[in-house]
Amino acid sequence: MAFYSRKSCQVLLLGALVPAAIAFGAGNPDGKSRTAEQFVPGKDSYRASFELSVPRRFATRYLKDTRSLEIRVSPAKADEFDVTRYYDTRYIHRVLVEVKNNDVVLSLQLKNAPVSWYVTHQDSPWRIVVDIWKTEPTAPRNVEQEWAWQDDASGKTREPAQVTVSPVKSPQPSTVRPVEIDLPDDAIPTALPKNKASQGESAAVKNNASAGGVLPTRHARLEALSPTTADALAGLERRAGLDMGAVSEFDSLEKLATALYRSGATQQAIPMLRRLATLNARRFQDSPRLLWMAGESAYLADKADLANDYLQTLRSRHPGQEHAALAEFRLVDLQSAKQGDAVSADARDKYSELSLNDKAPWAARIGAAVRLLEPVVAARPEAARAHQAALQSCLNGNYVSEQFRQTCAYIQTKFAVSQSDAVSADAALQRFKTRYAADPRTAVLESELSNRVRFVIEEYSKKKEYTALAEFERSARPGMLEFTLREPELLMARVEGWLAAGETKKALALLQVFASATTDETKRNEAFALMAQLNLKLKQNERAEAALKKLFNSDVRKNNGLTDRATSALREAARTPYASKTAQLILIDELKFGRYVERDVGVLAELSVAARGREDADKLFDTLMTTAPRNDDEARQIETTLMQYADDLRGNGRLAKAGDVYLAVSNMGQTSKKAEAAYKAGLMYARAGMVEKAKTAWQLSAADVTDKKFSSLASERLERIR
Secondary structure (H helix, E strand, O other), X not given: OEEOOOOOOOOOEEOOOOOOOOEEEEEOOOOOOOOHHHOOOXXXXXXXXXXXXXXXXXXXXXXXXXXXXXXXXXXXXXXXXXXXXXXXXXXXXXXXXXXXXXXXXXXXXEOOOOEEEEEEEEOOOEEEEEEEEEOXXXXXXXXXXXXXXXXXXXXXXXXXOOEEOOOXXXXXXXHOOOOEEOOOHHHOOOXXXXXXXXXXXXXXXXXXXXXXXXXXXXXOOOEOOOOOOHHHHHHHHHHHHHOOOOOOHHHHHHHHHHHHHHHXXXXXXXXHHHHHHHHOHHHHHOOHHHHXXXXXXXXXXXXXXXXXXXXXXXXXXXXXXXXXXXXXXXXXXXXXXXXXXXXXXXXXXXXXXXXXXXXXXXXXXXXXXHHHHOOOOOOOHHHHHHHHHHHHHHHHOOOEOHHHHHHHHXXXXXXXXXXXXXXXXXXXXXXXXXXXXXXXXXXXXXXXXXXXHHHHHHHHHHOOOHHHHHHHHHHOOHHHHHHHHHOHXXXXXXXXXXXXXXXXXXXXXXXXXXXXXXXXXXXXXXXHHHHHHHHHHOOOHHHHHHHHHXXXXXXXXXXXXXXXXXXXXXXXXXXXXXXXXXXXXXXXXXXXXXXXXOOOHHHHHHHHHHHOOOHXXXXXXXXXXXXXXXXXXXXXXXXXXXXXXHHHHHHOOOHHHHHHHHHHHHOOOOOOOHHHHHHHHHHHHHHOOOHHHHHHHHHHHHOOOOOHHHHHHHHHHHHHHX
């Protein structure tokens, strides 16, 4: 399987042919004739499938000079053929994807080998399928000759106990030489050891977990454990002890070794398996299960050369057996360990071939898939698409050990965190945390998920889609958004979402956290104003007043003012039915500093009630005097408020100012107290020594004959002046 870099990869590789629909193209690079019946699916075939969802027009042609199979699809986009990132290097040299107008031209450059190809389409879902297979059988390989002359797998000096196997071509007795195992006399126990929990596997994983470049499952057991009870093991030990030296010793030892191996006590199983090889080498070699248990136990005990001999014997004597596929997997592991940290291209190809081999047992396929994905899943989690079947079987079946299951779960979770929606990704992550709470990779997944959630919130906030944000938060687990409590901007976006959804209590709770988390005093003051507004709606007046007092005492508010949103919230809090005194005083301050302008007569009238008696309230009443009423009701409000204000000014000894206010009321077009206000204005001016202004005001009052009382009083004042 080849890998090359390109963004947004997707993979779908199938190893068997399914019934095809109408064929649009077929060809043979070697010019040989073929029919559909000649195709026999198997290990010498390869299938690539391109899912396009809806039917497309496509055509094929073969270029002999470049040995390229071209498929032109119309209409199409390049990203629909991202599966071409992975291809079988046994048949394909390289893959090119070109975009021409609205068409995509897919070029598969075939290797110089006798192959045929067939292109068709299938439905449900609609896809284009390319099948490539060998047209001539390959020469059989002599595995024994390929490995017998090489150095030991680990490069170490051989131990005294070793297995040597002569190259064989068939299991006939006349051509098979027994396995020779040289063991010192003390290596064969005279009494069988008592069963103890084997710690060899877990110790190997622990010792190599932190090694540089070593994969987490490199020294982990492959197959799942099948524990045997202590009583059953004790019985097997007694039986084997009684049968020592008897004809049935091999059978008894085999049962005990199998029970120890399946229980995970591989260290204790090794001497049993060596004893079996000594008792009857031919019978030992003829059992693929015993060879596999011996090779796997030696591998887990870090005896690479011994494991290599057992596994090579298994592969050569029992090709096509399930245990041979397991041996193939471990042999690639041994080769990779010998070459160093990085997995070679040859090892990747072997892992890939094994992982996609439908005839291999699930344990080998799962192990190979894990080997392929472990080095790349952190950077490209979408690579897991090609091995979803193996990963799912890893999690749902009982094929591999817990270490492999944990890695499979991590790869699946990593894929979900990067590819699924945030809510589904969080559910997958929580399942992984529940099962593997101590896995240090959880922190990385949580950080990635937090970044995805942050992006979702920021996008909703940027587009002002606050209702959708609230719906997202409703569907999310509360703990998924816990990190936002430390990020004020995200908190405020969540507040906006709940406000848009009408969830006042939830918005208020987040506002309280925001006020504590933010370092921006202006934003904090805005939060106080909103908290007061929401608390008043919930009839929690004491909490509202507490927030308003914090806002009233803020030095930043006094120096820099409020945001428009804070002012709007205070304006609502200051009006009926809430009529908060503190909110009114804050608005009066803002009016005084000129940072807030109010033209609504109702609001000005309510603010004036709170401003009575305050010497700094002139700005408010000056605004009221210049505000034109829109109807008689507003005119009455302005008239009454200004008359009260003028009375207060008179009581405070501000006579000239009081005269100006009285005179302003008398000059209003819709006033009902024209004569009264003008008369009182004349009195204030006269007491202030402003005689000419007093005469003008009294003349205005005397001219208003609708109010005879104040008109007469004004006329009398004018007579006295004359």
